[in-house]
Amino acid sequence: MFARGKTTLLPLVAVLSLPFVAGAALPEAADPAGLPELVRIEESTITYRLPGEYLVGRTATNAPLEKISLTRPFEIMRRQVTAGEYGRCVEAGGCLALDAPQDVDMPVVGVNWYDAAAYAAWFSRETGETWRLPTDREWSLAAGSRYRDDALTDIADAQDPSRRWIALYEAETARGAAVDPTPRPVGHFGSNEHGLLDMGGNVWEWTDSCYLRHRFDPVMDAESVVENCGIRIAQGSHRAYMTTFFRDPKAGACSVGIPPANLGIRLVRDEPGALQRLKTWIGL
Numbered sequence: 001m002f003a004r005g006k007t008t009l010l011p012l013v014a015v016l017s018l019p020f021v022a023g024a025a026l027p028e029a030a031d032p033a034g035l036p037e038l039v040r041i042e043e044s045t046i047t048y049r050l051p052g053e054y055l056v057g058r059t060a061t062n063a064p065l066e067k068i069s070l071t072r073p074f075e076i077m078r079r080q081v082t083a084g085e086y087g088r089c090v091e092a093g094g095c096l097a098l099d100a101p102q103d104v105d106m107p108v109v110g111v112n113w114y115d116a117a118a119y120a121a122w123f124s125r126e127t128g129e130t131w132r133l134p135t136d137r138e139w140s141l142a143a144g145s146r147y148r149d150d151a152l153t154d155i156a157d158a159q160d161p162s163r164r165w166i167a168l169y170e171a172e173t174a175r176g177a178a179v180d181p182t183p184r185p186v187g188h189f190g191s192n193e194h195g196l197l198d199m200g201g202n203v204w205e206w207t208d209s210c211y212l213r214h215r216f217d218p219v220m221d222a223e224s225v226v227e228n229c230g231i232r233i234a235q236g237s238h239r240a241y242m243t244t245f246f247r248d249p250k251a252g253a254c255s256v257g258i259p260p261a262n263l264g265i266r267l268v269r270d271e272p273g274a275l276q277r278l279k280t281w282i283g284l
Contacts, residue, residue, distance in 0.1 A: 035127065036085075037078040038269060039195050044141040045069040049149050051136050051233055052212030063214075065149075068137065074268055076134060076142050079186050079197045080107040080205065081265040086119060094122030099247060107203045109183050109262035113232045113244035116206040116265045123267065130270040136209035138268060139235045146192045146200035150239040181261040204236030204249070204260035211241050236260055 050063040084104030089095035095118045098110055111119075116133055124131045140147045180202055189201035211231035216223045234240045234249075240260045242249060249260040 036081075038075045039078050039142075040073055040075050041070060041142050041194055042073045043070055044144055044194070046140060046144065046147050047149070048137065048140055048147070051209060051239065052214055055213070055215045057216075057218055068141065070141050074138060074271065076138070076196065076268050077266045078195060079266070080203055081119065081267070082106060082186070083108040086111070086115075086265070089119050089122045092122065092126075094125070095119050106183055106185060107198070107262075107264050109203055109264050110247045111206075111263055111265060112247045113206050113242070115247070117208075119265055120267055131267045132270065133206055133208040134266070134268045136207045136233045136235060136239070139205065139207050139266075142194060142196060143199045143235070144192050144194055148200065148238050183262055200237045202236070202261040203264040204234040204240060204262060205264055205266045206242075207233045207235055209233045234260055234263060 046068060048066050048068045050066065052063060054061050054063045082104060083098070083102035083106055086095060086098070086108040087104060090097050096115060098108070100110070102108060102110075120131045120133055134142065183203060184198075184201065187197050189198040191197050192199050209232065210227050210229040211233070213226045213228070214223065215226075230244055231241050232244050234242045240249070242260070242263070247263065249263050
C-alpha cells in the first residue's frame with residue numbers, strides 16, 4: 001500500500017521540483033523554500049566496522065566487521081552546512097557565535113556537537129520539518145566508497161602494549177600526514193557515487209552516535225557495554241571519537257593518533273517531514 005502510493009507520487013515530485021530524487025539532487029533554486037539540496041539514499045552496502053572500543057579482558061582488539069545494507073531510504077544534505085547558514089542561526093539566537101569570523105560561502109568549521117545539535121533544532125523550527133545529525137551507520141552508508149575502515153590493531157602484537165602503541169602511532173601519523181587542515185570550498189573534494197559532495201574530505205562531520213566501550217571477560221564469559229554520550233563520533237577521512245564540547249579537534253580527540261582537521265555539520269531530514277511538505281504543496 002505505502003510502496004504503491006510512493007510510486008504514484010514520484011511524477012509529482014518531478015513536476016514540483018522537490019529538492020530530491022532517488023540517488024541524486026536537483027538544484028537548490030528549484031526549491032522556493034530555500035532548503036539545501038538533498039540526496040535520497042535508496043541503496044548502499046558497505047563492509048562496516050562497528051564503532052567503539054573493544055576489549056578482551058584488558059587487551060584492546062579490533063571491533064567486528066559487518067557487511068551492512070540500507071534497510072530504509074533516507075535523505076541527507078548534499079553538501080555541508082556553510083558558515084553563512086550557521087550565521088543565520090546565530091543571528092536568530094538559536095546558535096552560539098563562532099570563535100572567529102569565517103567566509104560565509106565555505107563549510108562552517110570550529111563547531112562542537114552542541115553547536116551542531118542546536119543548528120539542527122533551529123533549522124527544524126525554521127522549516128517546520130525534522131532535521132537531525134546522522135547516525136554513524138547512516139553517515140557510513142551515505143559515504144559508500146568514501147567510508148574508511150579505522151582498524152589499526154592488526155599491524156602489531158596486541159599482547160605487547162609498547163609495540164602496539166608505537167605501531168599505532170606510526171600508522172596514524174602516516175594517515176594524518178596527507179590531510180591538509182585548511183578548509184576548502186564546497187565541492188573541492190568532489191562527489192561520491194551517491195552524488196554527495198566532500199564526503200571524507202578535511203571537514204569531519206558530527207554524528208549523533210555515542211562512544212561505546214565493549215568488554216568481554218573470558219574468565220566470567222560475560223560481555224558488558226558502557227555508553228558515554230559525552231563523547232560522540234565524528235566522521236570524515238577516518239572515524240574519530242570527540243569530546244562533545246570541544247570546538248578545536250586538536251584539543252578534544254579521545255582516540256589515539258591524529259585528530260580531525262576540522263569539525264562541521266551535515267544533516268539528515270526525516271521522512272515524515274518530507275511527506276508532510278509534499279502533502280502541503282499539493283493540497284492534501
